[in-house]
Each structure stands twice: as structure tokens, then as C-alpha cells.
Amino acid sequence: MRDRHEGANMGKENVVLRVENLEKRFGGLVATDDASFEVERGTITGLIGPNGAGKSTIFNLISGFYEPDGGRVEVNGIDVTGRKPYEVADAGLIRTFQTPRKLEGMTVREAMLVGPREQPGESFVKLFTDPEGVASAESANLAEAQRILEEFEIDHLATQPATDISGGQMKLVELARAMLADPEILLLDEPVAGVNPTLRNDLAEQIRRLNEQGTTFCIIEHDMEFVMKLADPVVVLNQGNVLMEGPPEAVQSDERVIDAYLGGDA
Amino acid sequence: MSWLTDPAGEFADLTRAEQGVTLFVVAFAIYLLFGLLRGTLDPTYFMFLLGLASMYALLSLGLNSQWGFTGLINFSVAAFFGIGAYGTALMTASSSPIAGGFNPIVGLVVALVVAAVIAVAIGIPTLRLRADYLAIASLGLAEVIRRIVLNEQGLTNGSAGVRGIPSFFEGWPVLATFPQSMPETTIDPVPGGSVTVAEPVFGIGFTVGQEIVLRTPFWRALLNVSLVFVFLGVSYGVLRRVHRSPWGRVLRTIRADEDLARALGKDTYSFKMQSFVLGSLVMALAGVFYAHLNLYVSPGDLDPITTFYVWVAVILGGSGSNRGALFGGFVVVAIREGTRFLNQISLSLDLGATEVVFSFEGLGGPMRLLLIGLIIVVLMRFRPEGLLPPQRELIWPGTVDEVPEGPDVGVREARGGSDE
């Protein structure tokens, strides 16, 4: 069975994220089984696979939410295996979640302001020793949040309660907020699941624009049209292991991929 | 615009809930004032009540900065209160089995340091885990600390308690002898004798104007109230500032969804620890005040009922809101002390041959719990967010200049003068 898994292309030039022989077991269930792949700087790399293939688990392992049972994760050449999520974020990697996360009791722009990293106002002491510094950073962050909301064409939502906007709008806000953290690589887990076609196109456009401005993306998505339009290369995961990697056309016509999706044993 | 120049305008700007609370507070203040004028409320007792209410407000502020800000479930409020009380008592009291005789300032510092150390010690194993672990551990901690205080005679005097605690201002210039040095002052609210406002029929009319005599106990109580007001003012000022800061925003994110805060690169463990220690310090501060108010502490002061009252206060006031906690603390004391008077009420009906007497004697305690239970049920049904929930948007003051539209909660950042 494994011999049909040819794996990903390793040994790329300029790598932002490298995953090597990653393993994760939940009791008897092997969710990630010797998975390896690389994300090259400046790309939008797709990560696809049937339900339960272990895609979200890999994101959790990379971003420090799960502790791997084996293998190695490197971000920007820094070994972050088994590190805390904030340490992985320090290395330049930010992730979003499959299910949108709403912030109760906050307005949209307030929820956006959680995004920026290393705010002086996040230090308890500086609130009293340097209130001017805190205020000026807050003003700058707010202006930046406003600017990104405008770019995303959702600035009219800025003062709405974050719990009152639609799921699709929430996905946009999440992407916008993640950008405020100024990541080098952004991991998106099913960014368009449950999003209507218009917003879906908006999201695709935004991702492409941000990518052109220099952010590297790694995107899990079940919507094949969305992935094939946006991503190159596409990595296919099946049963916790990398089945193959290639340009979208090659992946779409690959027999093993079709088998995997039809529930056959690849 | 301000409350001084344009009270009506300010009042109209408040949300319905704020208006209600303001009216209630004003009405209650007037009621107490009449009590004072009629002579039914002793001024010294009134000062004691004010001190007690402020103490509960401090405890509520402490719990609010753990549960309300961050969502940390702490069932050891009474323990941190006790650590504060015993911390300063053991350092300053004449009967202290370990140290004793130190200046109360030393007692204050030691109490706060011990509270911080214990908060960190309980936080290290539990704050990395899911929220429920802290809840369970804090429940255990409360009991462990109570048992230690009760059984370690060599350390705490056990069930005998610690006597001979000096007043907080002992050894200070002027303030140490202030209560004794103040002359006996007589206040005559209505010069030239008392005035009967209405005939005291059906208990509605009343007489005002008896002379009020202020003696040493009153001045001592006044000094204590000033002390707790300083504690309360400083705590409230600090908590208010941090709550609407980026630091507070991370805490509120953790409360709503900790994984989200982690994914955005926040070291949530560190933030939770800071929030937990901060709240524990404010609780210990309440304990320090209590020890120097009562001048005696005993293991009974660590009874878990205090934790219960403080949770009620925070939930009643509105989790996450500092002024809600303040208000909740006062209301809980009003209920606690108000129900004491039930014992004194008796109603007699003359039904011709037989006279029926209804007496509330002995009902104060059960009525108190019943009343609190009722309030919680009604609150959960009609206003689960509490009476004064936090403002809808909290951004560092001076940064935003537009008012978010929206009908519901009052957001008044525009003038930068709002609470929370």
C-alpha cells in the first residue's frame, strides 16, 4: 500500500516550512504517519485529502497545538518541533482554524486588534511606566486594522459586535486579523468552508493579492475548484501520509488521488 | 459635560441598566441618610457597614479580574482573603506565635508576597491545563489552607485565633492617635431641637433632628473606612486601566477562546498567571484590611461562605465589569446585613379574642440564603449578563474618536470619560 505513496518533492530552494517524518498517534489511531513536505517561499501550497486524512492534525502539529510523537518541523530554518504555539508564531508562522472562532463582547475592530504581535500594551508593567508608548502603538495598530479592513472591503463592519457578523464575513475577518500578526507563512484550515460563492471569490482574490505582496500560504481546502484555481503546488494527503505532490492539473488527473477520494485504499 | 455641570444630560446618556442602578444607589443613599438623621442608624455602625461593603467590593474586584477578565474559575477566594488577614496578623499581632510586633506596613507587604507565592504555586500545575483543573485545585486549596490555619497551632494559634492585632496606622504620626485626639463632636442636624416631619402613624411618619454624638469609636471607624477607600481606589484604578488595555484584550480573548489567543502567538499561560496573581493580590488586600479592622482573626474567617458571596457579587454585577463587581460587592453586604434586621421585626394582628403574632425571629440566616437564591434565579432568567455588563468595546483611551453605532449597550468612548 505504502509503495503507491510517492511523497512530496523535498529539496526545494527557498523553504519557509519544512515538515520531516512527522508522526502522531491518538491511542491506537495513527493520524499522521511519517509525513514530509516542504512549502517554498512565495507559493500558495494546497494541502488536500479526503476527510480524516490527517490534514488538520498536521496543522496542529506544525503550529504547536499538538506534540508530535516523532519527526521534525522547521520554520524559516528554525527547529520548532514540540515548541509552544507562541514560539512557532515568533518564528513567523500563524494559523487559522477550521471552525470560525468568534470573540464574544468585542467589536470587529477590537477583535482585529488582538492580531498584532509584540504590542507594548500587552506588557502589564508598560501600561503604567509608558502609557504614551502604549497609546501610540494602539493608534498605529488601529489605523493598520482599519486599512486592512478597507482592503478587504469590510470596513463597514468595524464597529459591529464580532458575534453579529455572518460566518463568511468572520472568515474574512480571521484572515485580515492573521495578516495583522505579519506572518511570513499563513496556514489556513478550510478558509471557504460554509462561505457563499461571492465571498468565496473575495477570499480567493484577497489571498492571491496578499501572496503577491509576499506572504506565503499553505491552505487546506475541500473545495477543489478553489484549490485548483489558487494553489500551486498541491500536496495530497491520505491516511496520514503524503500521497503525492504536483501542479494542480497533474494532481487532478492522478489515479491514486481519485482512488483515495473515492474511499478506495490508495 | 460632566456630572457636575449637566447631571440630567449625563443621566440621559446612560443605558437603561445604568440609570436603574444609579437611581437605586441614590435612593439607597437617601434611605441610609434618613436612618442617620432619625437616629435609627448609628454612625459608627454605618461606618462599619461601609468598610465591610468596600471589603466585599475589593474581593469582587479580585475575582472579577480572574473570572470576569480571563475566565479563570477560582473557588478559593476565602483562602486568599484569609492569607491576607493571617499574613498581616501573624506579622503584627502581640499574640502572634511566629513573628509579631512588626509595623502593619510590613504585615501588608508580607501578606501580599505570600498571596502571590501561593497563587503562582497553584497556577503552575493548573493553568497549563483546561479551565476545570484550576477550579478543582482551588477548591482543594481553600480547604487545605483552612485546615492548616485550624490545626497548625504553633504557626497560627489554631482555633484560638490571633488576638492583639494593632490598627493599621499604629506607629504613624498623627493618624495613630487620631481617634483619641478628636474631640467628642455633637452634630445637631436641625438646630433648636427635633422636628417631626410627620406623625409617626403606621410607621410612615418620622422625627428627625436628634443630636448625633461622634466619639472615639466613630473616628476610628472613619479612619478604617478611609484606609479601605484608598485600597479600593488604587485597585479600581489599576484594574480599570489594565482592563481596557491590549493586555486586558488578550485576557478577554483567552476567556472567549484560548486557542485563538494561542494561534495568534500569545503566551496564554503567562497571561493567565498574571491575571490570577493580580486577582489574588486584590483579595489578600481585602484580608489585610479586615485584620486591622477587626483586630482579631480566627479560622472561621476562612469559611467558604465568603467565596460564595463574592461569586454572587461578581455574577450579579456582571462578569468582566469592574464597576459591576463594585456594585455587586455592596449589594451582597446590603443583603447580608439587611437580613439581620429581620430578626427584630414582629407583626401582631389583633383578631378580637386571639392575638396572632408573626415573628421573624431566627429567620435572618435562612431568609438571606433564600433571597440570594431568588436573586440568582431571577437574574439568570432575565439578565444573565449581570446588572452592569462591561462596555461593548474596550480600546485604550484616546485612541478611538468615533462612537460605534448600535442600539444596545452604551458605548461612550467618544468622550473618553466612560467607565471600563
Ligand SMILES: Nc1ncnc2c1ncn2[C@@H]1O[C@H](COP(=O)(O)OP(=O)(O)OP(=O)(O)O)[C@@H](O)[C@H]1O
Ligand atoms: N484530538 C484527537 N483525538 C483523537 N483523535 C483525533 C484527534 N484529532 C484528530 N483525530 C483523528 O485523527 C484523524 C485525522 O483527523 P484530522 O482532523 O486531521 O483530519 P482532516 O484531514 O482534517 O479531516 P477533515 O477534512 O474532515 O477536516 C481522524 O481519524 C480523527 O478522528
Ligand SMILES: [Mg+2]
Ligand atoms: Mg480538518
